[in-house]
Amino acid sequence: MIQNEERKLEYYKALIEKKSDYEGVFYVGVTSTGVFCRPTCPARKPKYDNCEFYETAQQALLASFRPCQRCRPLSHPNQVSDIVRLLVEAVEQNPEKRWKGQDFKALSIDESTARRQFKKRFGMTFVEYARSRRMGLALKSIRSGGKLIDTQLASGYDSSSGFRDAFSRIMGATPTRLDDSLILRASWLDTQLGPMMAIADDNELYLLEFVDRRGLEREVERLRTRLQAAIIPGETTPIQSIENELSQFFEGTLTEFKTPLHLMGSPFQKSVWEQLMKIPPGETRSYADIALALGKPTAYRAVAQANGANQLAIVIPCHRVINVSGELGGYGGGVARKEWLLNHEKIGGQKNEKST
Known part of the structure; x- marks a missing residue:
């Protein structure tokens, strides 16, 4: 059970506001009803004093809470x-x-x-x-x-x-x-941290974002306009591949993605994204660190912009970039998801060290 009072207040606020970017980050046990719920549960919200917060559904189950029948936290x-x-x-x-x-x-x-x-x-x-x-x-x-x-x-x-x-x-x-237009398929992928949208052709993955990311519609429209492409519902081999790899990633059994990627950006943006993929899981870098690695130590603001322009969440790990002060900074999928991903990768790295 989460004991930190500041964190509990943060989670309670997210519960009251039904913030979808906290999906998978925490579960709430309601002592007055004996059930536990996900953050976006549509049921009437409990009083703060009746809430206990857990990082996993298993923790809530072990604390004797039963899953809510409305929000179904086990699915x-x-x-x-x-x-x-x-x-x-x-x-x-x-x-x-x-x-x-x-x-x-x-x-x-x-x-x-x-x-x-x-x-x-x-x-x-x-x-x-x-x-x-x-x-x-x-x-x-x-x-x-x-x-x-x-x-x-x-x-x-x-x-x-x-x-x-x-x-x-x-x-x-x-x-x-x-006749000569590119055809892209778009598919909905359920993940532990909430649904994601994947867009790909028959060979490469073009976009992977959390569905509730602010500005996702504009990203998709830019993609379609820039490539003069048609985007229709469907699946392709890269979409099936990334769905399988995401499942392994969230299970903690995969640290390196192999799905072929189509990177859409300037040469500088691509160089930043390549640096991001070099950051080992469980570690972080600052924007200044990335700029220095590129041989452009004063370009940290441009690095931050390139980081924000990444359209392949998790696969190109922009969540591993933090402020030079050590603070998490922003993240398109939500800071709560960023923190969860970093902790998830750090725990996975510790497990790997023990096994060796």
């Missing part, structure tokens, strides 16, 4: 619901289908509930998800030589202008301009 944050799973399966069975109200009724699913749950999980409504899937098939048809009118009708659009408009909103380009 991943935002674990896929039965409704989302059912609808995703239904889309895969007939991906060209245009969904209507009676289709939801046939599955005994409330349309507004589906919209809300898909928005929470994927950042888009179910209708937008289904449309993206249809458009992905349309893209495949067009690039394999299919006639535009056949593709349009198969996608459920009687109007060619409506088809082009819908296609452009999702793909970022009109059907006739996609």
Whole structure:
């Protein structure tokens, strides 16, 4: 159980405000009910005096608390619901289908509930998800030589202008301009510290960020605009690879990522990111240290900017860079996550030293 009073007050504030960047950082046991919850639990918040804070779910269980039935602290944050799973399966069975109200009724699913749950999980409504899937098939048809009118009708659009408009909103380009466009797939990954978004092509990982990171939408849009790429839901080999490696990382069995990366940045930014990947797990460096290693000791502010421009969280370990004073400094995924990651890596390093 966490005893530090300052830390307990910090965690209680995060609990009251339902801060998602504290997911996996702590669990709260409520003495008045006997249950323990995750930070974002939707239940009515307990009084401070009735709260006990734990670093892991196991600690809360050993303290005799039972898992909350509302926030389900033993599962991943935002674990896929039965409704989302059912609808995703239904889309895969007939991906060209245009969904209507009676289709939801046939599955005994409330349309507004589906919209809300898909928005929470994927950042888009179910209708937008289904449309993206249809458009992905349309893209495949067009690039394999299919006639535009056949593709349009198969996608459920009687109007060619409506088809082009819908296609452009999702793909970022009109059907006739996609011959040479890069196609990226985006996937949602559940992790111990909260959900992450991964974007990749068939060969390399382009982006890995916590879903609740401020400005993520702008990052994705910059990526699409800069590469003139279409981004659609889906999986690729690099996404499957990073999902597997993240699982091993959080289990404490992996310290070096092998998933191929696509680094988008200036030569200076890339040189900073290369330095970040040289920092051993469990250790930290300051911005000044990185600048010195680059042979540019006065460029620590530029190093800080390059650090903040990193789009591959955890894999390029910008969380290992701290202020020269020893303070943690900022982190796009939240300072609480940064502290957790540093402690997690430090503990892993100590285990490795003992085993050798």
